[in-house]
Amino acid sequence: MQAENIGVELFRTFLAVSELRSHKRAAAHLHLSPPAVSGHLRRLQDQLGVKLFDTSVPGVRLSTEGAIVVETAKDIVNSHDRLIEQIQQSRSATPDRTTIRIGVPHELRCWLLVPLLAEVQKSHPELEFQLRRGSSTSLLNELKHGDLDICPAVTATPPPTTVRTYQEDVVWVSRPDEEHTLGNPVLIVAHPDGSIVRNLMLSSLEDANIRYRVTFQAAHIDGAIAAVRRGLGCMALLRSNAASDLFQRNDLPPIPHAYWGIHLRQTLPVIERLADDILTILP
CATH class of the missing domain: 3.40.190.10 (Periplasmic binding protein-like II)
Structure with a gap:
């Protein structure tokens, strides 16, 4: 008898048939075809080495062994479903980490950004931040190619009106x-x-x-x-x-004059907020 690695879905199919007293109704309930239901039951019986239903009487009736298996099958299926639910709830409570890549030009002190990022993370704990130091020209090129998400940069001419700007002596x-x-x-x-x-x-x-x-x-x-x-x-x-x-x-x-600009790769709400916050530390 081979009883290892019995799939939960085999037990789920067995429970549906025993409770609904019909292969056809169980198939509809589980969104399976009737042949698939029969196949599940056959595999489960083969792996357990017992007959789960009494075929000597009409209809669907559990055998002596089937009545023993049904209680344990309920525990197995219920435990499995509770575990999946707990995992899903955990994932919902702790969203996937999201990295915001920020370009920092030579003319901006990194430490000025730290309090702003700490405040943003309070309301968005899933965020992580990566700071990249470089010239404004190289950072804007990285932004253009999708390697940065936001970049305060200094330019010699006014940047496009689509970004937040500030002129400085x-x-x-x-x-x-x-x-x-x-x-x-x-x-x-x-x-x-x-x-x-x-x-x-x-x-x-x-x-x-x-x-x-x-x-x-x-x-x-x-x-x-x-x-x-x-x-x-x-x-x-x-x-x-x-x-x-x-x-x-x-x-x-x-x-x-030089011109500050806050350049964005995409206009997500959290990045828009961060752009507004960075603007407050510019002169």
Whole structure:
């Protein structure tokens, strides 16, 4: 007798036939064909090694062994159905994790985003966040190709009206004790290649035929400001990033405005909310 690995559906079919007293009614109840019902019963009897129904009398009547099996079959089917229900409820209570991929340009401090993301996650505990640092140009390219979901970015021209935008001044800064001294070439602290503010800064010097040399390059705004404080050079910064202890210079060429934009890959409500929240930390 082979009694291992008996399928729950075989017991379910057996219970339906025993309760409804009809193969045909059981088939309709289970959305099976009558031959499928007969096949289930045959397989169950073969695996248990007993006759479940008394075929010596008309109609559908349990055999002695069948009456024993029916009670255990009820326990098996009920336990199975309760387990499935519990799993489904658990999945409903704990939704699948969803990752929001956020581009962070060199001109934005990552730590400013942390309180916003913590607040969003309170109402959306299923969310996870991935921050990617890079130049605005590279991040916007990632967004275009579907590798990011949202990206605050700095551009040299106003972004499309379909994104949230803000215009900001770009200013020259140096440490206070260098307010009257400019070398030749001018020593420059800069963001890495691809940074819009870097491009605007260097273009303004080149257009004015001013010689310069980049002495320090930092991907993070705090590292760049630290380099300026230590006298490694002067730098162009968004006004909101210009620390109060730095001297804002007026003896270098003016730099055009830069434009913040909050760019979205898709307009899901949670991403729309996040875009509005990010806008509050921009100047």
